[in-house]
Amino acid sequence: xxxxxxxxxxxxxxxxxxxGIELFRRRGYTGTGMKQIxxxxxxxxxxxxxxxxxxxxxxxxxVIRTSGAVYLGLVAANLDPHEDRVAATGDFFTAAAATxxxxxxxxxxxxxxxxxxxxxxxxxxxxxxxxxxxxxxxxLAAYYAAGGIPQPAARETASSVIALLEGAFMLGRAARxxxxxxxxxxxxxxxxxxxxxxx
Numbered sequence: 001x002x003x004x005x006x007x008x009x010x011x012x013x014x015x016x017x018x019x020g021i022e023l024f025r026r027r028g029y030t031g032t033g034m035k036q037i038x039x040x041x042x043x044x045x046x047x048x049x050x051x052x053x054x055x056x057x058x059x060x061x062x063v064i065r066t067s068g069a070v071y072l073g074l075v076a077a078n079l080d081p082h083e084d085r086v087a088a089t090g091d092f093f094t095a096a097a098a099t100x101x102x103x104x105x106x107x108x109x110x111x112x113x114x115x116x117x118x119x120x121x122x123x124x125x126x127x128x129x130x131x132x133x134x135x136x137x138x139x140l141a142a143y144y145a146a147g148g149i150p151q152p153a154a155r156e157t158a159s160s161v162i163a164l165l166e167g168a169f170m171l172g173r174a175a176r177x178x179x180x181x182x183x184x185x186x187x188x189x190x191x192x193x194x195x196x197x198x199x
Contacts, residue, residue: 013051015041020063025110029060029117029125060114061128067110068132072139079140085147086193089161093185096165097178105176112166136162144192153195161188 019040023032034056038045052059078095082088099108107113115129140158145151168184 009051012041012043012047016043016048016051016059017062017066020059021067021110024060024063024114025067025108026106029056029114034059057122057124060118060125064111064114064125064128064132068135071109071111072136075136076139076143079143083147085144085149085196086189089192090185090189093165093168093181093188096169097172097181097185100169100172100181101178105173107169107173109166109169112169133162144195148197149192149195150197157191157195160191164188 016037019037020032023037023040027036034048035045037059038048041048048059049055052062075092078092079088082091096108111129111132114125115133118125119129120126137155137158140161141151141155144157145154149157164184164187165181168181171180172178
């Protein structure tokens with residue numbers, strides 16, 4: 001009797017999306033071909049169009065929204081246990097710097113990679129990246145508001161922190177250094193400290 005398990009359609013679809021997340025993060029949207037995704041997913045080439053009849057654009061949108069939700073969950077998991085919003089923000093940037101180094105200065109964020117490429121050329125993907133960034137800002141703003149930062153300052157703070165992180169990733173990749181991320185972390189904690197009541 002064989003121990004092998006049948007591969008479900010859902011498994012195949014998930015492997016395709018996972019491969020897309022990794023390849024788009026490392027190579028970008030335009031630098032990744034559908035054949036490369038099929039090979040990385042260990043899936044028949046035709047299966048991509050079975051699950052994503054809209055082709056690369058549809059798969060790209062799925063990758064953006066799926067990875068965006070995963071990253072939002074990671075942010076929440078890292079921040080929620082911390083009551084000290086200033087310390088939590090600093091720790092988050094320290095962890096981000098470590099991740100950048102572990103990835104050998106490849107882009108850790110597939111959303112930013114795709115957004116930089118398609119913002120002026122593909123409205124479907126631009127909209128998806130914008131909505132994902134908004135969801136991150138909303139989630140972070142809720143965390144800051146729960147810590148006592150009033151609206152609209154909580155959302156403005158969250159937007160600034162996300163912008164600092166994404167910009168620092170770009171500078172860190174170019175310099176092959178974690179220094180920009182750590183510097184951005186110091187700036188982010190200063191922003192959070194400045195708007196917290198009683199600080």
